Amino acid sequence: MAVDMFDRAEIIDKGFVEKVLKGRLPEAISGRKSIQNAAQHLLVDMFDTQIMSRHLDLWARRSKGQTFYSIGSSGHEGTAALAAASRQSDMAFLHYRDAAFLIQRKKQAGGLTPLYDMALSFAASADDPISGGRHKVLGCTHSYVPPQTSTIASHLPKAVGAAHSIGMARRLQYADAALPQDAVILCSFGDASANHSTAQGAFNAACWAAYQNLPMPIVFLCQDNGIGISVRTPGGWIEANFSRRPALHYIGCDGLDMIHAFEGAQAALDYARLRRKPVFLHMRTVRLMGHAGADVEASYAELASIEAAEAQDPLLHSARIVMEQCGFSVQDIVSRYETMRARWTGSRKRRLANPAC
Ligand SMILES: Cc1ncc(C[n+]2csc(CCOP(=O)(O)OP(=O)(O)O)c2C)c(N)n1
Ligand SMILES: [Mg+2]
Numbered sequence: 001m002a003v004d005m006f007d008r009a010e011i012i013d014k015g016f017v018e019k020v021l022k023g024r025l026p027e028a029i030s031g032r033k034s035i036q037n038a039a040q041h042l043l044v045d046m047f048d049t050q051i052m053s054r055h056l057d058l059w060a061r062r063s064k065g066q067t068f069y070s071i072g073s074s075g076h077e078g079t080a081a082l083a084a085a086s087r088q089s090d091m092a093f094l095h096y097r098d099a100a101f102l103i104q105r106k107k108q109a110g111g112l113t114p115l116y117d118m119a120l121s122f123a124a125s126a127d128d129p130i131s132g133g134r135h136k137v138l139g140c141t142h143s144y145v146p147p148q149t150s151t152i153a154s155h156l157p158k159a160v161g162a163a164h165s166i167g168m169a170r171r172l173q174y175a176d177a178a179l180p181q182d183a184v185i186l187c188s189f190g191d192a193s194a195n196h197s198t199a200q201g202a203f204n205a206a207c208w209a210a211y212q213n214l215p216m217p218i219v220f221l222c223q224d225n226g227i228g229i230s231v232r233t234p235g236g237w238i239e240a241n242f243s244r245r246p247a248l249h250y251i252g253c254d255g256l257d258m259i260h261a262f263e264g265a266q267a268a269l270d271y272a273r274l275r276r277k278p279v280f281l282h283m284r285t286v287r288l289m290g291h292a293g294a295d296v297e298a299s300y301a302e303l304a305s306i307e308a309a310e311a312q313d314p315l316l317h318s319a320r321i322v323m324e325q326c327g328f329s330v331q332d333i334v335s336r337y338e339t340m341r342a343r344w345t346g347s348r349k350r351r352l353a354n355p356a357c
Helices: 009-020 037-062 078-083 097-109 115-123 155-171 197-211 238-241 258-275 305-310 315-327 330-345 348-353
Strands: 138-140 145-148 185-190 218-224 249-254 279-284
Touching: 009 037, 009 155, 009 305, 009 315, 009 330, 009 348, 037 078, 037 115, 037 315, 078 218, 078 238, 078 258, 078 279, 078 315, 097 115, 097 138, 115 138, 138 238, 145 155, 155 185, 155 197, 155 218, 197 218, 197 305, 218 238, 218 258, 238 249, 238 279, 249 258, 258 279, 258 315, 315 330
Parallel strands: 185 218, 218 279, 249 279
Antiparallel strands: 138 145
């Protein structure tokens, strides 16, 4: 049967298995160390999170009539690394493509059901524990993730306020502070959102405070996929704009490679935690399956550029990494991927009963 070139979910899904089986994996990204043996379990754990996030997207795209306007996280699964490197109590204000972050954080907390909760949110169910029925809200009270919607940049001033509150609570010797004194605030957004006046005001306030040595322990994570809906971000703009701001420490990392992303996240967190200063963590990502379910990417992008992004699928990079670093076989990878699919495509009853989801 002919492949429908508009159905990128199908192409990416089938392509993952095919490319793993045929060994057609993208080349390693240079400039990072190989992770220590002790951290192998972390790589496997992050890879599992990425697979969970991917199948959530695939399920949402294919559940016509059950879910609503779906904004996916595919291509942004590297954000799992920031969750893995941070503490539960590092409060996180998230971008709408941060399913992998939220899954990783909720897994680490234990006893939570990230996939089921997000499925409820995608379906705008009244049972969604974080919003009670508003569509596609990422958040979790238990995991210090205040709920956010897709109103771009609206969460940045709130995040800066939260970072400011940590020092204030200490200064005022406030006994009931919700955050530990060494907590760091995490705040993520896309490359186009960084231009929003609300975002610019938040960066300015953070730098203004840090410039005069007021505590401002925040990691701004910019997930740079080079585009905002159909508008390209000029090449190099984010680095040019944010690497030379007063009192803002800039770190670049590659979200396609989970080791690179983890190293960048660790460096950013260490800096913000120890110095109580803001960090701009610039993470390269790719956007897969278009902006959202209703978007026909082929109407404004060349097929070659869509395919080039798909060839850099972070899950393919992660597959190569767990083979190189953790001794995984091709079959191990395919079996993990298909086991997670089976959880989604199995009977609704079985899925709901599975506490590990
Ligand atoms: C305040 C506001 N203005 C406009 C929009 C419409 N909008 C949704 S996503 C988006 C672009 C975001 O691009 P980027 O920040 O690069 O994130 P990405 O989707 O690429 O991850 C815009 C303008 C919105 N959601 N909120
Ligand atoms: Mg973008």
